[in-house]
Amino acid sequence: MKTAKLQAYSVERRAYSQKLSAIRYPLNAKILRLLICSFAFFILHFNCYAQSISSTELINNAKQYDGKTVVYEGEVIGDIMVRGDYAWINVNDGQNAIGIWTDKDLTKDILYTGSHKFKGDWIEVTGVFHRACLEHGGDLDIHAQAVRKVRPGRQIIERLNISKRNLVFVLLGVLCLVWILKQLKLR
């Protein structure tokens, strides 16, 4: 009798604990998920910024991003300045240009650099941001780990501005007229 009672109790107890764990399990899962998310957020927020960050954001909050891996996008402008196995490129996102210190090989895909006659290649740089890089005399720069070409640059074909050309001729006529009048007056 006693054994039967004990068995019934243990069954009841098991059922209760199963019920309880059924209730608890989603809670644990939620906590676990929350922990994973928090950890991922912590990692991304404090060490890496997956989305591209603007130059203004980087310059204005340089201390916050110092030493962190960032993603920065922009147009390559000016010269690719090769220094040994590395190279300096300057990348302008439309607000400011930031210097990128990169492995020379990572610049091989860059065909166009921005100038008056060219629209430079638009690239995405992943690298470590420095507020005042000790390796480069305190420059605010990014040491690239990866460079990806987002869209290619192109040559800007300059067309003659007809209205400017016409204005040149009109003003030339006026200038000749004034000069003739001046000569007449002087005589």
Next chain:
Amino acid sequence: MILKPRLEDIKIIGYYLGKIILGLGLTMLIPIIIGLAFGEINPVLDFLIGIEIALIFGLILIKLCFTPPLRAGAGFTERDLNWMQGMIVVSLSWLAATVLGAIPLYLSGHWKSYLDACFDAMSGFATTGLVLVQDLDHLSYTHNLWRHLIMFIGGQGIVIVALSFFVRGVSGSFKMYVGEARDEKILPNVIHTARFIWLVSVVYLILGTFALGTVGVLNGMKPINAFFHGACVFMAAFDTGGFAPQSQNILYYHSLPFEIITIIIMLLGAINFKMHYHLWMGNRREIFKNIETKTLFITIVITFCITAFGLTQIGSYPKAIVLFRKGFYQLISGHTGTGFMTIYARQFINEWNQLALVGVICAMAFGGAVCSTTGAIKMLRIGIIFKALLEDIKRIIMPENAVVIQKLHPIKEIFLEDKQVRSALLITLAYLVLYGLGAIIGMLFGYPFLNSLFESTSAAANVGLSCGITDVNMPATLKFTYIFQMWAGRLEFMSIFTLIGFLVAVIKGRR
């Protein structure tokens, strides 16, 4: 009683103004040649429009203001300029140069408004270096050259350009020379002095371009870009201007040798042209005796100590080389009135503390030597005021019947006189008022005190360092304020005061 100016005065002013505008217009031929060489069609059209408008205005002024001689002698427009006329010609020439020089800039489409183009033109002519240009990295070679050329022209003096090349035999030229804040004749004749200044500048231009271009090539730039940048950066450095061909200014080059060469050129630009003459003549001792170079050395040391102490307090730049390339570079750039930057404008506010900023503001306010291309109070005046202070202290300490004299050595040994002290103090006071005025106007628009003072001092002392206030979106009133400050600061007030007096006389004067 104020007398209304005579028609004769207005005609003489208009006649010489017309001649100077003609000269200025002809300088646009240089970017046109460069534009043709680089095959930049539309930029060349911008300059053709600019040169034509300048020539039309110049010719109309000459035509309207020329008076033919009644008898065998010259008409009154060919006569000697008096002080008032000379000063007004100078002040109006700078305004005309700004308005006309801004035309090709505005036509390029890189400036949002004509006011912005005028701002950059005045900043260039006055060798300031504050910019409102948009998308500078895509600007043509033609326009970029013009931006730097106007610094070269403004640094030597717009009237000096006209005196040297376009205006011959003007006996009143000394008055215009003085009107451009140059009161020392290096050689007995003003035209010869102007030409010597050009000779010095052109020789340094060749050497500086070669040095910077070579470093550029070694740094990995394309040779054509390296030498073009070399020429532009030289013009901006020697004339203590501060423009650069790229939006990052000197930070673009990421190069210590480039920065060292620009420091040397900036210092050469901050030295009196008379000193250059002595150095050219082999008199190297002069550099150690001269009051201006001694004062410059002392003020650089003092202001750098303040700045370095401030930067060390917050640990912005922990290594000595970093402190040199960021702290010392901005300081020397500010002290010489150049305005080259190796940091971003916002970094001054975000990463420098107030003490470091005060050090740079003081350096900007002091400036370089007289008869150089720098703005601000200048070393000779600081030296004179300091000597006068020493003299007064000696008078108090020494017996009453003792004769106290103070000597100073600006090129030659002279006794300090009250007249010199008064003049130095007046100009110093005028500068301090100008710095303060701009700061107050900045604060009226909601900018903090130190930021406003920094930007105002930079504009009035023709420096060009910016803490971020100078921006295309800043209020138009502030743009006008800075334009006025750059103009008044470059001409050292006398020409401006004369022009204001002339305008008052036109309105209120009696016949």
